[in-house]
Amino acid sequence: NAGVMQNPRHLVRRRGQEARLRCSPMKGHSHVYWYRQLPEEGLKFMVYLQKENIIDESGMPKERFSAEFPKEGPSILRIQQVVRGDSAAYFCASSPQGYQPQHFGDGTRLSIL
Amino acid sequence: DQQVKQNSPSLSVQEGRISILNCDYTNSMFDYFLWYKKYPAEGPTFLISISSIKDKNEDGRFTVFLNKSAKHLSLHIVPSQPGDSAVYFCAANTGTASKLTFGTGTRLQVTL
Numbered sequence: 001n002a003g004v005m006q007n008p009r010h011l012v013r014r015r016g017q018e019a020r021l022r023c024s025p026m027k028g029h030s031h032v033y034w035y036r037q038l039p040e041e042g043l044k045f046m047v048y049l050q051k052e053n054i055i056d057e058s059g060m061p062k063e064r065f066s067a068e069f070p071k072e073g074p075s076i077l078r079i080q081q082v083v084r085g086d087s088a089a090y091f092c093a094s095s096p097q098g099y100q101p102q103h104f105g106d107g108t109r110l111s112i113l
Numbered sequence: 114d115q116q117v118k119q120n121s122p123s124l125s126v127q128e129g130r131i132s133i134l135n136c137d138y139t140n141s142m143f144d145y146f147l148w149y150k151k152y153p154a155e156g157p158t159f160l161i162s163i164s165s166i167k168d169k170n171e172d173g174r175f176t177v178f179l180n181k182s183a184k185h186l187s188l189h190i191v192p193s194q195p196g197d198s199a200v201y202f203c204a205a206n207t208g209t210a211s212k213l214t215f216g217t218g219t220r221l222q223v224t225l
Binding site for chain 2: 004006031033035040041042043044045048055056058059091093095098100101102103104105106107
């Protein structure tokens, strides 16, 4: 499967726990984007990364959220001390060298109990 | 601040007819526009795009029209097929930023 791979597909956490969402870009793509979709809304940009660099984090909440894309391995979106409002679908996309179009994974559905 | 708007939450079209999905934007800096299709429990799939230097782009059954003066674009699907039933998102970006700004989507249902 040469597409964008996200795991887990579903993640359940209790309030106060940490959530880690993983994204492996398409082969040959070195640019990764994270988006969040709340129910009945469009996708909202969170962060844009290249290998080992954060390029644009203008959509990231200032607290509890962080993202990385290490030299080896997948990109990780980390949410600390989760709250009910973090429940959403989180989508990762990748592209070659920042060009469009971006290609999306099938998302991680995060549910907070 | 909704910079990309899809004012029709849903649309129903008969199989074989034309589907027209509309999108309006407010940010005059947007210079590249994309349409994505999304099925439930899947990620968005890229359909077609258009640069602001063009007013039309066609790919098979899908055509996107851009009216810069009106800040409006539309996606035409001809002929519509039952497999086209999905949520369609309009997205835009500027040449200086790679992030996409999405509309809220239009749910298209193609009936037999």
